[in-house]
Amino acid sequence: MSRVLVVEDERHIAEGLRFNLEAEGYQVQVAETGEAALAILSADSPGFDVVVLDVMLPGIDGFTVIAQMREGGQFTPTLMLTARSHPDDVLRGFSAGADDYLTKPFELPILIARIRSLLRRTDWLRAATKETKPQPDEPDRFEFGEKSVDFNLLELRVRGQAFPLTLMEANLLRHLIHHEGKPVSRKSMLEEVWGLHEDTDTRAIDNFIVRLRRYIEDDPTKPRHLLTVRGVGYKFVASPE
Amino acid sequence: MIAGRKKSIAFFIALGAGLILVILTLYIGWVLLDWRKGILLFLGVILVLFIVAGVVLNTIFLVREIRRNAQHDAFINAVTHELKTPVASIRLYLQTLQTHPVDEEKRKEFYAIMLQDSDRLLTTIEQVLRTGRMGLSGAKPNRVRLDLNALIEDCLENTVKLHQVPREALQFIPGPPMTVYGDREEIESALSNLIDNAVKYSGKALGISVQTEQLDDRFLCVRVRDQGPGIEKAELTRIFGRFYRVPGQLAARVKGTGLGLFIVRSVAKRHGGRAWAESEGPGRGSTFVLQLPIAR
Numbered sequence: 001m002s003r004v005l006v007v008e009d010e011r012h013i014a015e016g017l018r019f020n021l022e023a024e025g026y027q028v029q030v031a032e033t034g035e036a037a038l039a040i041l042s043a044d045s046p047g048f049d050v051v052v053l054d055v056m057l058p059g060i061d062g063f064t065v066i067a068q069m070r071e072g073g074q075f076t077p078t079l080m081l082t083a084r085s086h087p088d089d090v091l092r093g094f095s096a097g098a099d100d101y102l103t104k105p106f107e108l109p110i111l112i113a114r115i116r117s118l119l120r121r122t123d124w125l126r127a128a129t130k131e132t133k134p135q136p137d138e139p140d141r142f143e144f145g146e147k148s149v150d151f152n153l154l155e156l157r158v159r160g161q162a163f164p165l166t167l168m169e170a171n172l173l174r175h176l177i178h179h180e181g182k183p184v185s186r187k188s189m190l191e192e193v194w195g196l197h198e199d200t201d202t203r204a205i206d207n208f209i210v211r212l213r214r215y216i217e218d219d220p221t222k223p224r225h226l227l228t229v230r231g232v233g234y235k236f237v238a239s240p241e
Numbered sequence: 242m243i244a245g246r247k248k249s250i251a252f253f254i255a256l257g258a259g260l261i262l263v264i265l266t267l268y269i270g271w272v273l274l275d276w277r278k279g280i281l282l283f284l285g286v287i288l289v290l291f292i293v294a295g296v297v298l299n300t301i302f303l304v305r306e307i308r309r310n311a312q313h314d315a316f317i318n319a320v321t322h323e324l325k326t327p328v329a330s331i332r333l334y335l336q337t338l339q340t341h342p343v344d345e346e347k348r349k350e351f352y353a354i355m356l357q358d359s360d361r362l363l364t365t366i367e368q369v370l371r372t373g374r375m376g377l378s379g380a381k382p383n384r385v386r387l388d389l390n391a392l393i394e395d396c397l398e399n400t401v402k403l404h405q406v407p408r409e410a411l412q413f414i415p416g417p418p419m420t421v422y423g424d425r426e427e428i429e430s431a432l433s434n435l436i437d438n439a440v441k442y443s444g445k446a447l448g449i450s451v452q453t454e455q456l457d458d459r460f461l462c463v464r465v466r467d468q469g470p471g472i473e474k475a476e477l478t479r480i481f482g483r484f485y486r487v488p489g490q491l492a493a494r495v496k497g498t499g500l501g502l503f504i505v506r507s508v509a510k511r512h513g514g515r516a517w518a519e520s521e522g523p524g525r526g527s528t529f530v531l532q533l534p535i536a537r
Contacts, residue, residue, distance in 0.1 A: 010326055012354050016333040023341050056322050058494035083325035084318070104329035108336035 002049040002119050003027045007037040007065065008081070009057050013104075017052065024112060033058055034065040041074050048076050050118050053098070055082035055089070063096045070097035077118040081106065120196065127195035142177050144225065144238040147216055149173060156215050163215050168193070172208050176226070176236035183229035184236075209234055253302050260295045263288055309484075312499070316484040319498050323365040327358035360403055364437075368500045371430055372483070375507040382424035382511050386536050390415040392425075393451055393463065396432045404440045410447035411436070416454040419461050422536035423512045431508040431516075432463065434501040435529050439467040441495050455535070460514070462532040472520040472527050480518060481506040505531060 004026045008014040011032075018028045029048075031037040034057045041048065051069075055062035066078055078100075080093045085103040093101045100114050142149045147158045154170050156163040165173070171193045176184055186205045190196045213220040224240040267288050274281060334351045337343070343351065397411050421428060439449045452464045472480065476487050483503040502516075509516040513534050520527035 010330065012330040012358060013326070013333060016330060016337060016354075019347075020333075020337055020341070056318075056496075059490070083322045083329065085321075104325050105332045106329065108333060108340065 001025065001027050003029070003047055004115065005029050005031060005037065005040065005048045005051045005076075007031045007034065007051065007057065007062070008054045009033065010054070013054075020108060020112065021115070024115075026115075034060040034062065037065055038068060038072075041069060041076065042072065049122055050115055051076050051078040052115070053078055053080050055080060055084055055093070063092055066093070066098050067096040077122060079111075079114055079118060081111070123195040142174075149177075158215070165215070169208060169212060172205075173212060173236075176234065177238070180236050180238055182235065183232045185233040187233075189233065205233070249302075253299060256295055256299060260292055260299075263292060312484040315486065316499050319486075319496070320365070320369060323496060323498055324362065327362040327365075330358045331355050331362075357403070357405070364403065365498065367430070368434075368498055368504065371427075371504055372500045375504065375511075382427055384422050384424055387421045387423055387425055387428060389419045389421050389428075389453060389461065389463070389533075392429060393432055393453065396429060396436055397451065399433060400436045400440055403437070406440055406447060410449060411440070412448075412450040414450060414452040416452070416461070419453060419455060420536040421461070421512075421533050423533065424508075427508045427511065428533070431505045431531060434505050435463070435465040435531060438497075438501055438529070439465050439469065441497065442491070443467050443469040444494075456532065459534060460532050461535050462530050464528055464530050466526065466528045468526045471523045471525045472518060473523060474520075477518050477520065481516065502529075505529075509533065 002025075004021050006014055006017050006021070006028060008017065008030065009032045014030045014032070018030060021028045029040065031040055037051070037053070041051070053062045053065060057065070060068075062080060062082065066080070069076070069078070078098050080098045080101045081104060082089070082093075082101075083104045090101050090103075099118060102111060102114060140150065140152050142151075147156065149156050149165075149170070151170055151174055154165045154167065156165055172189060175189060175193050189205050209226060210220070213223050213226050216225055217223045225237055227235045227237060229235050267285065270284070271281065334355050338348065338351060393413060393415070397408075397413060400406075401408050401411065436449070436451065440447070443449060446468050448468045450464075450466045452466070453461065454464070455461045470491055472487070479485055480487060481502045484499040485503075486497065486499040502518075506516045509531055515532045516530065518527060518529050
């Protein structure tokens with residue numbers, strides 16, 4: 001679950017944000033001053049995925065908070081949410097180290113979308129670093145029927161003929177093989193393979209499945225290895241009867 | 242407000258132009274009337290002194306203008322914040338109600354929050370508009386006879402509602418029944434500003450008292466006493482200036498437009514009274530006094 005730190009001294013706005021972000025499935029903590037926010041961030045590193053930061057705070061202001069965060073090596077994606085809409089203020093926010101800047105009053109759906117976009121980027125980064133690391137516990141090769149997959153070479157061999165796989169295709173296939181014989185939900189594929197925590201367009205998976213079937217099935221219209229499980233997702237079967 | 246500004250600027254422009262004329266006179270005079278050395282020396286000294294005085298005056302004016310500009314910027318920022326924050330909050334809750342199913346209890350809570358925000362918005366709007374009206378010499382107060390103690394009760398009630406503080410935190414010590422001859426809205430605004438300030442600046446250390454008393458047969462006064470952070474001697478008069486806010490931590494902690502006390506003083510003056518602040522110094526609370534003439 002993604003964690004969001006809301007730095008806002010206006011109690012009404014802080015509580016409104018908390019309600020909405022929790023409804024989105026995030027875990028929310030509120031800090032009322034910049035000093036408190038810095039203390040929470042440094043004590044709890046690297047616990048937060050996104051910071052929503054106000055500018056007009058009692059004590060040190062939001063610009064100082066973000067500058068000190070970045071100086072102290074805190075690179076948590078930060079969205080500044082403030083009533084100050086002058087271009088100079090926006091530029092000041094970005095040059096201090098903000099990742100995004102939104103002025104009050106704001107559109108709630110847009111704020112949520114922007115927070116999601118920051119989270120998505122972090123997820124992508126994480127997924128990318130995960131991929132480059134070797135995973136010794138996973139098999140590098142897998143054979144089924146007359147086919148074999150080489151996850152190191154990103155290659156699928158069918159009766160001596162080689163088909164190149166993309167990184168994502170290989171990862172998806174590995175995930176399905178890992179849960180061999182059991183149905184795997186679209187959501188779990190999105191989360192485990194792509195590192196996304198969204199329930200938006202899980203149908204994107206289907207295109208990948210269609211492509212994989214084209215490689216591994218003798219007749220893609222009558223799949224035997226990569227089966228559809230209605231209402232759930234897909235299932236990989238290594239040796240169908 | 243703007244007309245007054247223009248007049249004062251015009252004076253300093255005239256001063257600048259005058260000084261240039263003086264310099265020219267001096268120069269031409271020196272060339273043409275070189276032979277009358279004695280008188281010239283005397284005249285020269287006088288004129289140079291005059292120029293120096295003029296330049297000093299102009300510099301003072303410039304510095305004051307720059308300072309006023311800085312205050313004006315701070316004011317714009319503060320008003321922007323005070324206007325946009327409640328609107329942002331109201332919109333946030335409205336959109337929340339629009340997008341999520343909210344149970345009955347939460348919904349009531351949200352309505353209450355939105356009402357509070359709209360009150361806050363209204364307060365700020367009224368302050369800004371009132372400040373604008375104070376500057377217009379044409380707008381005379383609309384005077385009627387007012388029961389001061391009842392008016393204070395109303396203001397206390399409003400403050401309690403606006404700031405969500407316990408009623409016991411505000412003590413009212415009414416003097417004998419008193420009648421003021423004044424503009425209801427203006428007097429109410431002055432009283433509300435004093436009481437609101439006391440609550441805002443006290444933070445958690447409430448314990449505010451409002452007291453009315455008759456000074457002599459012409460004047461009565463309202464004293465608003467708090468246990469808040471107190472005021473430096475040097476700031477006691479400055480705080481009544483338009484847009485002025487005491488610099489430092491406190492102004493950052495307590496949100497405000499810098500108009501409240503200006504309104505209090507203007508209202509007092511318009512009614513033939515006075516307003517001033519007393520404080521033993523930082524950390525020792527402060528007392529604001531509004532003195533008004535008694536209705537005959």
